[in-house]
Amino acid sequence: MSKTLKTGSSKRIINSAAYLFSRKGYSGVGVREIAAKARINISMVSYYYGGKAGLLKAIVTEYFSYVDDIALRVAEMKLPPRESLKEFICEMVNLIKDKEDLCKVAIIEMPIELPEITAVKVELLKNNMRLMSQSLSAGFNINDPKKHIIIGPAFLSLIFSGFMFGNLIKKISKDKRDDDFCKRYCETISALFLDGMSGFVKSNKKEKKK
Amino acid sequence: MSKTLKTGSSKRIINSAAYLFSRKGYSGVGVREIAAKARINISMVSYYYGGKAGLLKAIVTEYFSYVDDIALRVAEMKLPPRESLKEFICEMVNLIKDKEDLCKVAIIEMPIELPEITAVKVELLKNNMRLMSQSLSAGFNINDPKKHIIIGPAFLSLIFSGFMFGNLIKKISKDKRDDDFCKRYCETISALFLDGMSGFVKSNKKEKKK
Amino acid sequence: MSKTLKTGSSKRIINSAAYLFSRKGYSGVGVREIAAKARINISMVSYYYGGKAGLLKAIVTEYFSYVDDIALRVAEMKLPPRESLKEFICEMVNLIKDKEDLCKVAIIEMPIELPEITAVKVELLKNNMRLMSQSLSAGFNINDPKKHIIIGPAFLSLIFSGFMFGNLIKKISKDKRDDDFCKRYCETISALFLDGMSGFVKSNKKEKKK
Amino acid sequence: MSKTLKTGSSKRIINSAAYLFSRKGYSGVGVREIAAKARINISMVSYYYGGKAGLLKAIVTEYFSYVDDIALRVAEMKLPPRESLKEFICEMVNLIKDKEDLCKVAIIEMPIELPEITAVKVELLKNNMRLMSQSLSAGFNINDPKKHIIIGPAFLSLIFSGFMFGNLIKKISKDKRDDDFCKRYCETISALFLDGMSGFVKSNKKEKKK
DNA sequence: CATGAATGAGAATTCATTCAT
DNA sequence: AATGAATGAATTCTCATTCAT
Numbered sequence: 001m002s003k004t005l006k007t008g009s010s011k012r013i014i015n016s017a018a019y020l021f022s023r024k025g026y027s028g029v030g031v032r033e034i035a036a037k038a039r040i041n042i043s044m045v046s047y048y049y050g051g052k053a054g055l056l057k058a059i060v061t062e063y064f065s066y067v068d069d070i071a072l073r074v075a076e077m078k079l080p081p082r083e084s085l086k087e088f089i090c091e092m093v094n095l096i097k098d099k100e101d102l103c104k105v106a107i108i109e110m111p112i113e114l115p116e117i118t119a120v121k122v123e124l125l126k127n128n129m130r131l132m133s134q135s136l137s138a139g140f141n142i143n144d145p146k147k148h149i150i151i152g153p154a155f156l157s158l159i160f161s162g163f164m165f166g167n168l169i170k171k172i173s174k175d176k177r178d179d180d181f182c183k184r185y186c187e188t189i190s191a192l193f194l195d196g197m198s199g200f201v202k203s204n205k206k207e208k209k210k
Numbered sequence: 211m212s213k214t215l216k217t218g219s220s221k222r223i224i225n226s227a228a229y230l231f232s233r234k235g236y237s238g239v240g241v242r243e244i245a246a247k248a249r250i251n252i253s254m255v256s257y258y259y260g261g262k263a264g265l266l267k268a269i270v271t272e273y274f275s276y277v278d279d280i281a282l283r284v285a286e287m288k289l290p291p292r293e294s295l296k297e298f299i300c301e302m303v304n305l306i307k308d309k310e311d312l313c314k315v316a317i318i319e320m321p322i323e324l325p326e327i328t329a330v331k332v333e334l335l336k337n338n339m340r341l342m343s344q345s346l347s348a349g350f351n352i353n354d355p356k357k358h359i360i361i362g363p364a365f366l367s368l369i370f371s372g373f374m375f376g377n378l379i380k381k382i383s384k385d386k387r388d389d390d391f392c393k394r395y396c397e398t399i400s401a402l403f404l405d406g407m408s409g410f411v412k413s414n415k416k417e418k419k420k
Numbered sequence: 421m422s423k424t425l426k427t428g429s430s431k432r433i434i435n436s437a438a439y440l441f442s443r444k445g446y447s448g449v450g451v452r453e454i455a456a457k458a459r460i461n462i463s464m465v466s467y468y469y470g471g472k473a474g475l476l477k478a479i480v481t482e483y484f485s486y487v488d489d490i491a492l493r494v495a496e497m498k499l500p501p502r503e504s505l506k507e508f509i510c511e512m513v514n515l516i517k518d519k520e521d522l523c524k525v526a527i528i529e530m531p532i533e534l535p536e537i538t539a540v541k542v543e544l545l546k547n548n549m550r551l552m553s554q555s556l557s558a559g560f561n562i563n564d565p566k567k568h569i570i571i572g573p574a575f576l577s578l579i580f581s582g583f584m585f586g587n588l589i590k591k592i593s594k595d596k597r598d599d600d601f602c603k604r605y606c607e608t609i610s611a612l613f614l615d616g617m618s619g620f621v622k623s624n625k626k627e628k629k630k
Numbered sequence: 631m632s633k634t635l636k637t638g639s640s641k642r643i644i645n646s647a648a649y650l651f652s653r654k655g656y657s658g659v660g661v662r663e664i665a666a667k668a669r670i671n672i673s674m675v676s677y678y679y680g681g682k683a684g685l686l687k688a689i690v691t692e693y694f695s696y697v698d699d700i701a702l703r704v705a706e707m708k709l710p711p712r713e714s715l716k717e718f719i720c721e722m723v724n725l726i727k728d729k730e731d732l733c734k735v736a737i738i739e740m741p742i743e744l745p746e747i748t749a750v751k752v753e754l755l756k757n758n759m760r761l762m763s764q765s766l767s768a769g770f771n772i773n774d775p776k777k778h779i780i781i782g783p784a785f786l787s788l789i790f791s792g793f794m795f796g797n798l799i800k801k802i803s804k805d806k807r808d809d810d811f812c813k814r815y816c817e818t819i820s821a822l823f824l825d826g827m828s829g830f831v832k833s834n835k836k837e838k839k840k
Numbered sequence: 841c842a843t844g845a846a847t848g849a850g851a852a853t854t855c856a857t858t859c860a861t
Numbered sequence: 862a863a864t865g866a867a868t869g870a871a872t873t874c875t876c877a878t879t880c881a882t
Contacts, residue, residue, distance in 0.1 A: 009866085025322045027238035031852060041868055046853060085407070108321060111314070111374045112235045122381050129382065140407055147410070149385050150398045154371040161367035162360055164321050171332050172339065175359050188360045196406035197295070197350055200357070219841085241877055251843055256878060429862085445742045448657035451856055461864055466857060505827070524741070531738060531794050532655045542801050549802070560827055567830070569805050570792055570818045577791035581784040584741050591752050592759065595779050608780045616826035617715070617770055620777070639845085661873060671847055676874060 010048045012038040014062075017055045018101035023167070026056055026109050053116040056109065060117065063106035064124040066095055068131050075135030084136055086190045092159050093186045100163065107160050158193055220258045222248040224272075227265045228311035233377070236266055236319050263326040266319065270327065273316035274334040276305050278341050285345030294346055296400045302369050303396045310373065317370050368403055430468045432458040434482075437475045438521035443587070446476055446529050473536040476529065480537065483526035484544040486515050488551050495555030504556055506610045512579050513606045520583065527580050578613055640678045642668040644692075647685045648731035653797070656686055656739050683746040686739060690747065693736035694754040696725055698761050705765030714766055716820045722789050723816045730793060737790050788823055 016037035020029040031052050035042040049055045070091045074084055096103045110121065129152060136155075137148065162185050169175060191199050226247035230239040241262050245252040259265045280301045284294055306313045320331065339362060346365075372395050376387060385391065401409050436457035440449040451472050455462040469475045490511045494504055516523045530541065549572060556575075582605050586597060595601065611619050646667035650659040661682050665672040679685045700721045704714055726733045740751065759782060766785075767778065792815050799805060821829050 023323045025235050025237050025319075027235050028322065028324075030850075032850085042852085043854080043868070044866085047866075052852065082408075104321070108318070109235075110378060111318060111376075112238065113233045113377065114238075118381075122378065125378060126382055140410065144394075146385075146394060147398050149379065149383050150372055150395055151402065151407075153375050153379070154368055154399065154402060157367040157371035157374070158364055161364040164367070165363050167321060167323065168332065168335060169359065169363070172336055173359050175356075184356060185360055188357055189364065192361065192364060192406065193402075194406045195408050196402065196404045197361075198292075198405050200350065217841090240875075242875085251841095252877085253843070253879080254841085257841080262877065427862085443743045445655050445657050445739075447655050448742065448744075450854075452854085461862095462856085463858080463864070464862085467862080472856065502828075528738070528741060529655075530798060531652075531734070531796075532658065533653045533797065534658075542798065545798060546802055560830065566805075566814060567818050569799065569803050570815055571822065571827075573795050573799070574788050574791040574819065574822060577787040577794070578784055581787035582780055584787070585783050586741075587743065588740060588752065588755060589779065589783070592756055593779050595776075604776060605780055608777050609784065612781065612784060612823075612826065614826045615828050616822065616824045617781075618712075618825050621770060660871075662871085672873090673847070673875080674845085677845075682873065 009038070009040050009044060013040060013045060013048060014055065014058055015101070018059055018099075018105050021056070021059070022101040022104035022108065026052075026105075026112070026114065053114070056105070056114070057117050057120055059102055060106050060109070060121055060124065063099075063102055064128050066099070067092070068128055070095065071128070071131040071135045075131075081136075081140055082194055085194060088136060089159055089190050089193070090186050093182055093189070096160070096163050097182050103160070104163065107156075107164065155193060158189055162189070219248070219250050219254060223250060223255060223258060224265065224268055225311070228269055228309075228315050231266070231269070232311040232314040232318065236262075236315075236322070236324065263324070266315070266324070267327050267330055269312055269315050270319070270331060270334065273309075273312055274338050276309070277302070278338055280305065281338070281341040281345045285341075291346075291350055292404055295404060298346060299369055299400045299403070300396050303392055303399070306370070306373050307392050313370070314373065317366075317374065365403065368399055372399070429458070429460050429464060433460060433465060433468060434475065434478055435521070438479055438519075438525050441476065441479070442521040442524040442528065446472075446525075446532070446534065473534070476525070476534070477537050477540055479522055480526050480529070480541055480544065483519075483522055484548050486519070487512070488548055490515065491548070491551040491555045495551075501556075501560055502614055505614060508556060509579055509610050509613070510606050513602055513609070516580070516583050517602050523580070524583065527576075527584065575613060578609055582609070639668070639670050639674060643670060643675060643678060644685065644688055645731070648689055648729075648735050651686065651689070652731040652734035652738065656682075656735075656742070656744065683744065686735070686744070687747050687750055689732055690736050690739070690751060690754065693729075693732055694758050696729070697722070698758055700725065701758070701761040701765045705761075711770055712824055715824060718766060719789055719820050719823070720816050723812055723819070726790070726793050727812050733790070734793065737786075737794065785823060788819055792819070 013034065017029070017034045020034055020037065031045050032042055034055070035045060045052065045055065049058060070088065074088045074091065077084070077087065079087060110125075132152070133148070137151075166177060170177075175181065223244065227239070227244045230244055230247065241255050242252055244265070245255060255262065255265065259268060280298060284298045284301065287294070287297065289297060320335075342362070343358070379385060380387075433454065437449070437454045440454055440457065451465050452462055454475070455465060465472065465475065469478060490508060494508045494511065497504070497507065499507060530545075552572070553568070589595060590597075643664065647659070647664045650664055650667065661675050662672055664685070665675060675682065675685065679688060700718060704718045704721065707714070707717065709717060740755075762782070763778070767781075796807060800807075805811065
């Protein structure tokens, strides 16, 4: 804690790491590159984070702390189920907008086995899924409990979908990732998750009637 | 040409590569490791695929050829929109079941910048999205064209969601990835994409009435 | 001068250094490790001893001051040759028992070339051998002077033999390094150096006669 | 095995390593330095020996194979006890003369704890001590078995004493390490171990009588 | 087709030391 | 007297690739 306050070095290190990891993947980035981007000496990475793996741990931990926070905050609001979901999605999109690199890294590296931090990831994920279940799925009494394990990851994938392939999509369409996009993204994903494609068709019909 | 005619060795190489890339990420795997797993000499990787990058290219290309095939096949069926989607999802899940490692690699490495193969990925993705648009979104005349660029990736993310985090989820729940799971997975994802969460609630109500 | 007046810290530093050097060798130990063991800040090593090399110098110097002392003390006793040797060996064993780490370091590092302290070692060793010659070999008028240079080191090696490989021997036999062992050790080494193996055989015969 | 035959590289590596380790200690030598001296690429050390530790293992193993051989050979000669010892000492001195660096490394690094190879050292030493006991101490029926553990190391220390401090002694006396020295060394050490210092005095008296 | 020795660049980490506080 | 951040060199080891056989 005191380390992060004295200088901005440790902050710059983690930001640089998130930036690079999110684009090249954890193994594709060298400590040297991170250090250069953060304008610090290579040794400082070990000094502050105990090595490259420590950096990823710090990033993943920070990500989960944010998501857990959101889950708790939404739960406290005691909104009706549909509003809860909308609120959660909206908050998540805001988070991704604010900390895009950090979130991407946490998600991209999730399915990848890194012996040194897998244990940490499992523990954080367990807790996170418990929190999210409590705050979101309460309102939807789904008969088959086996569907939970499918819907949970599907929900998160949906939320992240637009950002994960963002860099690639930039090269295909000329879409801009501005505030306007985020607003539209929020609404579209919410609608999709709540009512699926048929929701769009209906609303199309309604709009046509007008 | 002789090189592309896969002998047992070159097949083993690509399978080993897919297996390892899917678990450790492209940069996290060494050619030595792949060669060892494929029980061939290290030099053979360069010989057959022109280097490590060539392996990933081959994997990505193969993945897209499968998905393009599915898109074309479904288009030819000329099913109504909802059935088209269901069919597509079902075919995709079968593909993932059959070639899990290959599909995972293609998806995991998608957002990652690898100068040597980014161009290839962009080209393949462009063509793929065109095909998919033709075969699927025809039936859903969505008013706002800007939504396409959101719904497309969302659709694919949804389909892959259950498999991407499979290894991690294995460590959390005791879910088995058997044929039964795949069937349930197909139905749940189809339902979710077509009617969203409200679809589940409705069907719950209906079932309750009975 | 103030630096040489050992405070608690500087004493702990040198003890920690001796402990670690004796087990891992001079080059195998880092200043950080020493500082951690001594519970002081790393910079203090440079502050007190001018660097890592200074620590070894201090240890070696201290070792020779002890051995020189013993040589002088024994010389002053003016005992007959055999008694002189016994006394010297006994004193040396007591020294090793008291300052085991320090003595081990001095001996283990003796044959190792460390440019920074070789000169010091040579100077100290020269003086020490002169003193030992005076106090011990006086009584044994060995005809061939060339044997001195063989017997001298042999004598010291003999004295240290049991302690040098102590840690390894602990893992082989279940021998304890207690006071009893030291007493026996003293006697055995003295007997060996004075009368060799034949001394043991003779004493065996005598004991058998009884 | 085939590796050592194809090129002289692996031989040069181990010789260079022995040369440098014997002078600077295992931890005091870098792989770079060894590679430079052996005129090979740094990577070859890992390629042939699996790393720096593998080099030391190879050296220690080779040393023990030589000493075990000597012990067995002397045992087969079935000489009387004193002759056995003389023969063993003589053979050992020849070994040291031939493979001075290798022997020094094995002995210097013996008391040093290197987690990676301590287990190997213990195993080799156990076997070696068993062999030496069988071939040498048979003739000397020493009453107290506790003396064995003192005499064994003392014996070896004695044999090595002249070579361990060789480099340092060169700087003090002007002694040459030629064949003549080795012959004299053999005789002196044998005499010392068999009859101790009193042997010299006696022989002095006898020689004086003449 | 296949081998394995060889290369040189680059990986992460640890080193002893210094300096401002 | 003591701290701890910072440095730059040096550490060992692994990387993908090539080449002669």
